Amino acid sequence: MIQPNDTTKHTSTSLDRTLQPEINQIGKIDFIKPRVFDISGQTKLYFTPDVPNETARIDLYFHAGSIHGNVGVASFVNGLILSGTATKSSTEINTAINDLGGYYESGLSNENAVITIHALRENLVAILEILSDALTHVAFHEKEVTELLADRKQKFKVNLEKVSFLAQRSFQQHLFNDQLYGRVVQESDFDAIDISMLKKFHQAHYLKGLQKVVVIGNLPQQEIDQILDITGKWTGDLNPVFAKDLSNLKGVNHQVKAGALQSAIRVGRILFNKTHADYADFLVLNTILGDYFGSRLMSNIREDKGYTYGIGSMVAELHETGYFVIGTEVGTDVRENTLKEIQFELKNLQNTLVDREELELVKNYMLGQLLKSADGPYNMTDLYMGLEPYGLSMDFYNRCIESIQQISPERIQALAQKYLNWEDMTVVSAG
Amino acid sequence: MIKFDRFKLANGLTVIFHKDQTTPLAVVNTLYDVGARDEKEDKTGFAHLFEHLMFGGSIHIPDFDAPLQHAGGESNAFTSNDITNYYDVLPASNIETALWLESDRMLSLAFTPKSLEVQRNVVIEEFKQRYLNQPYGDVWLELRPLAYKTHPYKWATIGKEVEHIEQATMEDVKSFFRTHYNPSNAILCIAGNFELEEVKSLVEKWFGDIPAGKKPVRMLPAEPSQEEYRQKTIERQVPADAFYYAFKMPERKDPGYYVADLISDALGRDKSSRLYVTLKKEKQLVSEIGAYITGSLDHGLLIISGKLNDGVTFEELDSALWEELNAFKANTLEESEIARLLTKIRTAKAFQDQGLLNRAMNLCIFELLGDAEGVNEEDLIYEAIKPEHMQHLAQSILNQTNCSVLNVKAIQS
Numbered sequence: 001m002i003q004p005n006d007t008t009k010h011t012s013t014s015l016d017r018t019l020q021p022e023i024n025q026i027g028k029i030d031f032i033k034p035r036v037f038d039i040s041g042q043t044k045l046y047f048t049p050d051v052p053n054e055t056a057r058i059d060l061y062f063h064a065g066s067i068h069g070n071v072g073v074a075s076f077v078n079g080l081i082l083s084g085t086a087t088k089s090s091t092e093i094n095t096a097i098n099d100l101g102g103y104y105e106s107g108l109s110n111e112n113a114v115i116t117i118h119a120l121r122e123n124l125v126a127i128l129e130i131l132s133d134a135l136t137h138v139a140f141h142e143k144e145v146t147e148l149l150a151d152r153k154q155k156f157k158v159n160l161e162k163v164s165f166l167a168q169r170s171f172q173q174h175l176f177n178d179q180l181y182g183r184v185v186q187e188s189d190f191d192a193i194d195i196s197m198l199k200k201f202h203q204a205h206y207l208k209g210l211q212k213v214v215v216i217g218n219l220p221q222q223e224i225d226q227i228l229d230i231t232g233k234w235t236g237d238l239n240p241v242f243a244k245d246l247s248n249l250k251g252v253n254h255q256v257k258a259g260a261l262q263s264a265i266r267v268g269r270i271l272f273n274k275t276h277a278d279y280a281d282f283l284v285l286n287t288i289l290g291d292y293f294g295s296r297l298m299s300n301i302r303e304d305k306g307y308t309y310g311i312g313s314m315v316a317e318l319h320e321t322g323y324f325v326i327g328t329e330v331g332t333d334v335r336e337n338t339l340k341e342i343q344f345e346l347k348n349l350q351n352t353l354v355d356r357e358e359l360e361l362v363k364n365y366m367l368g369q370l371l372k373s374a375d376g377p378y379n380m381t382d383l384y385m386g387l388e389p390y391g392l393s394m395d396f397y398n399r400c401i402e403s404i405q406q407i408s409p410e411r412i413q414a415l416a417q418k419y420l421n422w423e424d425m426t427v428v429s430a431g
Numbered sequence: 432m433i434k435f436d437r438f439k440l441a442n443g444l445t446v447i448f449h450k451d452q453t454t455p456l457a458v459v460n461t462l463y464d465v466g467a468r469d470e471k472e473d474k475t476g477f478a479h480l481f482e483h484l485m486f487g488g489s490i491h492i493p494d495f496d497a498p499l500q501h502a503g504g505e506s507n508a509f510t511s512n513d514i515t516n517y518y519d520v521l522p523a524s525n526i527e528t529a530l531w532l533e534s535d536r537m538l539s540l541a542f543t544p545k546s547l548e549v550q551r552n553v554v555i556e557e558f559k560q561r562y563l564n565q566p567y568g569d570v571w572l573e574l575r576p577l578a579y580k581t582h583p584y585k586w587a588t589i590g591k592e593v594e595h596i597e598q599a600t601m602e603d604v605k606s607f608f609r610t611h612y613n614p615s616n617a618i619l620c621i622a623g624n625f626e627l628e629e630v631k632s633l634v635e636k637w638f639g640d641i642p643a644g645k646k647p648v649r650m651l652p653a654e655p656s657q658e659e660y661r662q663k664t665i666e667r668q669v670p671a672d673a674f675y676y677a678f679k680m681p682e683r684k685d686p687g688y689y690v691a692d693l694i695s696d697a698l699g700r701d702k703s704s705r706l707y708v709t710l711k712k713e714k715q716l717v718s719e720i721g722a723y724i725t726g727s728l729d730h731g732l733l734i735i736s737g738k739l740n741d742g743v744t745f746e747e748l749d750s751a752l753w754e755e756l757n758a759f760k761a762n763t764l765e766e767s768e769i770a771r772l773l774t775k776i777r778t779a780k781a782f783q784d785q786g787l788l789n790r791a792m793n794l795c796i797f798e799l800l801g802d803a804e805g806v807n808e809e810d811l812i813y814e815a816i817k818p819e820h821m822q823h824l825a826q827s828i829l830n831q832t833n834c835s836v837l838n839v840k841a842i843q844s
Contacts, residue, residue, distance in 0.1 A: 015636065017491035017535055020498045021527035052453060055781045082702075091712055094702035099771045101778035120778050151718045154738065157670035161566040259668070261564040262556070293505065294496050306552025309560050329560050361501045368503020368522050375454055376785070 026367040029374050029401070031394040033384050034214070039228055040235040045213040046388070047224055048381045056121035056217025057378065058128060060231065063238045064113035064205035067180040072189045073201045076148060078108050080198065081115065081206075083144040085137035090144060093134045102127040110181055111242055111319055112211055121217040125226050132230045138202060140195050153190045164329060166255055166430035167264035174249045174426045175268055175323060181243055208236025212388070216381050242319035246270045248426040252339075255430040263335040263431030267342055268325030269424050273317035275390045278415060280403035282315065285415045287362050288354060289313050289345060290326055294361070296345045297326065305341070307334045319389055324419070332431050339427065349416035353409040366404050370397065433790050433806050435620075436627050437798070440635065442643040443615030447794045447803050448630045449622040451787055457523040457623030458788050461533050462795035464618075465611035466513040467590075468583040468651060468729065476590020479510040480554050480599055481607050485517065487546030489536035502528040510588050513728040514799065518788060523623040527633060534637035537617065540608060547601060554596050558589050566669045567839060577663050578677045578732055578835040582654035613644025618798045622791040654679075654730060661835040664745075666842045671718065672739040673839040674748060678828050683728040684800060689812050690824045691724055695733050696772045697764060697821070698722040698755075703771065706735065709755055716743045716751055728800075733828065745838050756829045763818035776813055 034046040066074045082097075082104065084090045097104055100123040105116045115135075119127050159165040169184050176182035213231050215224065248270045272279060283291075290297040290313030297311045311328035330338045374380050374397075387396055435449045470477045485508065486495045499506050504521025506529075519529040562568045571587050579585035590596055619638070621630050657679055681687035699706045699722025706720045720737030739748055783789050790806075797805035827833075 015640070017531070017538075020501070021525075021531050023502050023528065024522070024524040026503055026522055053781060053785060055778075055785060091703065091708050095771070098701055098703045098775060099767075101774035103775075103778065118778070118782060120781060123778075147715070150740065154671050154718050154741075158566050161669065163564065261559045292500060294500055302553055303549060306549040307556065309553060309557040329556075329564075331556060331559065361497060364503045365500040365505070368500075368525075369505070371455055371503065371522055372520065375456055378785070 023364065025364070026371055029371055029397070031374060031383070031397050032380055033394050034381055037224065037228060039210065039213065039232050041237070043210055043212060043235045045215065045224070045228060045231070046381070046385065047219075048216045048377045049218055051121075051216060051218045051377045054120045054122070056119055056124045056215070056219060058117050058124060058216075058227070059214040060115045061211040061213070062113045062115075062206050062234075063209040063211050063240050064201070065109055065111040067110050067243075068205055068240070069201045070192070070197055071183050072185045072193060073197055074113065074205070075108055075185070076145075076152065076193060077198050077201050077206070078106050078113050079148050079152065080138060080140065080144060081106060082131075082134050083138060083148070084141050085134060085139050088134070093130065096130045097127055100127050100130075104131070111240075113205075121219055124215075124217060124219065125223045128227060128230055135206060136233070140198050140202070142195065145193075145195055145198065149190050149193060153187070156185065156187065156190070163257055163260050163262055163264040163431040166257060167266050167327075167428055170253060170255055170428040170430060171266035171268065171325070171426065174253060174428055175270065175325075176243075176246055177249045178243060178246055181246060204238065207234060209238050210234035210236075214381060214385060216377055244320040246321055248323075250424060250426060252427040254428070257431050260332055260431040262329045263332050263429050264327070264329045265335065265338060265342075265427075265429045266325055266327050267339075267425050267427050268323055269419075269426060271315060271322050271324045271419065273320075273322035273390065274387065274392060274396065278419075279315075280400045281407055281411060282415055282419065283400070284362060284366065284404060284407050285349065285412050285420075286313055286315055286324070287366055288358065288412065289349060289420075292362075292365055296349070297328075297342065300345060301328065301330070301338055301341055305334075305337075307331060307338050307341075335429055335431065339429075343422050346416070346420045346422055349420060350413065352413075354412050356409070359407075359409060359412070363404050363407075367401065370401065433784065433794065435794055435803055437803060438631060440614065440639055442639070442641055443613075443646065444634075444638050444641070445618045445798060446630075446634050447618065447620040447798060448625070448627055449620060449790055449794060450625065450627075451622060451790075452624045454623065454787055455523055456520060456787060457526045457529070457621070457625070458791040459519045459526065459529040459533055460620040460622070460788070460791040460795055461517045461537075462618045462620075462792075462799060463515045463517075463612060464616045464646075464799060465515055466511050467586065467588040468512050469611065469647075469649065470583065470586070472583070472586070472591075474595055474599070474603060475586045475592075476554070476588070476596045477599065477603065477607060478515055479588050479590070480550060480596055481604065482508050482510045482515050482517075483550040483554055484540065484546055484604060485536055487543060487550065488541035489532070490539035490541060492532060492535050493541065495532055495536065498528055499532055504529060512584055512588055514796070516792060516795070518792065520788060523625070526621070526623065526625070527637075530633055530637040533619070534641065537612060537614065537638065538641050542601060542605060544601065547599070547604060551596055551599060554589075555593055558593055558596070562587070562589055567667070567673055569667075570673075570675060570837065570839065573663065573665055574675055574677055574835070574837045577661055577837055578679070579654055581652040582729065583651060584654070584727065584729065584731075609644075610647050613646075614638065614641050615643055615646040618795045620791040620795045622787050651729070657833050657835075660831040662838070663836070664838040664840055666840045668843070669839060669841045671741075672743075672745065672841050674737060674739070674745060675837040675839075676735040676752070677732045677835045677837070678734075678830075678833050679730055680724060680733045680828055681824075682730050683726075686812065687824050689809075690816055690820050691733050691828065693769070693772055693813065693816055694759075694821055694825055694829075695722040695724050696775070697768065698759070699735060700772070700775065705755055705759065706737075706752070710737075710748070710751055714751055716740060716748050749836075753831075756825075760822065760826045760829060763822045766818065769816070769818060769821070773813055777810060780810065
């Protein structure tokens with residue numbers, strides 16, 4: 001037990017609790033970029049060695065996103081990477097990885113697939129070797145394929161019971177309005193898959209589809225050389241064309257789900273990515289509207305009306321373009337009112353200047369969040385990887401800090417008038 | 432190794448300081464020793480509703496979040512059946528704002544009727560979004576009262592029913608605050624690049640004059656030992672049949688807690704685990720299966736859950752599952768199997784310990800259990816587990832008379 005000394009006691013009796021303690025501005029952040037190695041040609045390995053503990057991570061990116069192949073194929077191949085080779089069963093492969101404490105994850109987006117391993121650094125290369133054998137020699141055994149398709153079909157049916165899934169699916173169709181980006185899996189697609197399609201996809205998009213590799217962890221150079229060797233065999237000359245000029249289907253679309261207690265809502269439009277001159281400033285507008293707990297949408301629709309547990313907006317990026325989306329789940333009886341309130345908040349940003357106090361708060365909040373996004377080797381590397389597709393340097397974030405510090409209420413209003421017109425939005429709901 | 436200093440204020444507030452020189456951020460984590468288990472049976476969901484109200488302004492500060500955001504930080508909280516935990520993450524240079532906000536809401540809330548009315552609605556929407564409007568979402572609302580007959584673990588954190596939240600009054604709210612929200616019932620952890628003396632003087636400045644209050648004495652009805660097999664089937668409009676087997680297990684402070692955790696890992700942590708390999712890969716009975724523990728402070732549950740493949744019956748699953756559990760009890764595990772489980776635990780812990788917020792929360796939880804130093808002893812406890820410990824505990828808990836089964840039968844709409 002520590003007895004408080006007299007000085008502090010004296011201070012506490014004269015404490016004015018209504019006044020916020022003085023705030024220090026975030027001045028500068030030191031952004032550190034990873035080391036870059038050539039795997040072959042365009043394919044690079046990004047390496048951050050400055051990790052002060054025993055953890056390590058590797059990400060393998062492949063040109064194996066869902067826009068490639070017949071519908072569903074990318075997802076099924078992604079799920080079958082560890083499903084067994086001619087000589088090893090899926091259980092043997094998983095157990096070999098688990099013996100070394102490895103955590104294997106795989107993920108899929110429109111434009112690429114990523115395989116991630118988390119492990120202690122002493123085990124990372126050994127696990128990668130097991131993965132390498134499994135990935136290179138997947139046999140697509142019929143039993144494994146049948147099992148995965150049945151599991152996925154069951155999951156798909158469960159998802160169809162979720163209003164958030166229905167709305168997201170409909171949003172993807174209406175937003176991208178494109179044969180590849182806007183397509184979604186139907187139940188019948190599970191039955192149309194044959195093993196030769198999977199093999200062909202694997203051959204083209206994994207065995208010759210490596211896009212980039214990220215390694216974080218205090219690994220010796222010799223192990224980085226080993227990783228370069230192992231991953232080098234998956235490179236090829238695949239040069240996918242990513243969509244550039246997408247345009248969303250405007251208007252309102254509601255899908256009825258009988259018995260639902262809530263409706264899921266998505267409102268959004270095709271926008272841009274980091275390469276666009278308005279990107280950094282738009283992030284400020286997006287934060288004010290819906291990207292923090294005190295945002296306009298949260299304050300109005302959750303904290304004033306109590307319509308929802310949460311509502312938010314975000315900017316998502318693709319290789320050559322990007323989009324903006326607002327998402328929420330609300331009581332079915334207040335769906336119409338919620339849409340009206342969202343519309344009101346967009347109009348309000350177009351018609352009325354943001355006041356200085358709110359803008360000041362958002363600026364400070366964003367700088368604090370940027371500091372957080374740059375904290376530690378894992379976050380710092382991810383921050384850099386968010387620039388890599390666009391060929392931007394870490395200086396981009398210093399420019400962001402400047403944009404945030406300098407932006408005016410007039411500029412925010414102008415951006416709202418340009419990009420947040422209700423008439424330009426895809427509006428979908430389910431429930 | 433997570434290093435820390437600990438001191439206590441005259442009003443009973445326990446403070447832990449964890450220094451980390453590598454980060455420009457600070458964490459202020461406040462754990463209140465109150466959870467859904469402390470609620471009255473006719474006013475459930477209250478600890479959680481109250482957590483929402485803690486963001487509705489305090490006695491001297493009309494809005495909790497805005498000043499914190501203004502300082503570049505953000506905040507959130509969670510409620511479990513055992514505890515309520517609040518955390519602020521912000522640039523270290525602005526830590527005083529977090530201490531100002533946290534101390535003021537420990538002193539007293541604003542208790543505005545508007546905040547109560549809105550948060551009641553928000554929590555009801557949360558109830559719908561997470562429990563009622565999701566396939567299988569109400570499973571815990573059904574399973575808890577099946578497994579527990581007297582202990583307050585028989586209701587979920589969100590509450591037994593929406594009506595309890597609708598009926599919450601301002602008087603309920605105030606009385607809950609007076610009883611549970613005082614310095615002697617809280618543990619504060621400050622993490623970041625500071626000096627101990629600096630932390631002591633800041634904490635004394637902001638928390639020192641909060642009246643001590645009285646630490647409430649917890650007297651929960653003990654759950655009598657289960658002596659019968661319990662089984663319930665509910666019908667829901669879901670696409671697949673699902674099963675949940677719940678076994679009572681040792682409380683958090685019992686060494687057997689860790690043994691039960693390791694048993695759940697052996698049975699169903701990953702794709703090498705016993706149940707995944709036999710029931711899914713070999714016998715093709717299930718589409719998914721896993722095992723885990725609830726992590727409760729009092730006697731918790733070891734859960735085995737999953738979904739059936741089309742055409743498989745609950746009876747087929749049940750007999751295959753017991754066959755596996757009986758085999759598990761009949762034979763000791765190979766050392767290599769335990770070694771694999773321990774390597775995975777060690778790896779997961781190394782990643783968890785990376786995060787400043789995680790370290791701060793864990794220090795508070797271990798302090799609540801008796802000593803924050805416990806955070807550094809977990810690995811050793813796991814390493815000391817021997818095959819016979821696992822077999823012995825498995826024999827005592829993986830039994831029909833210690834088991835509550837909830838089956839969700841899929842029906843067509």
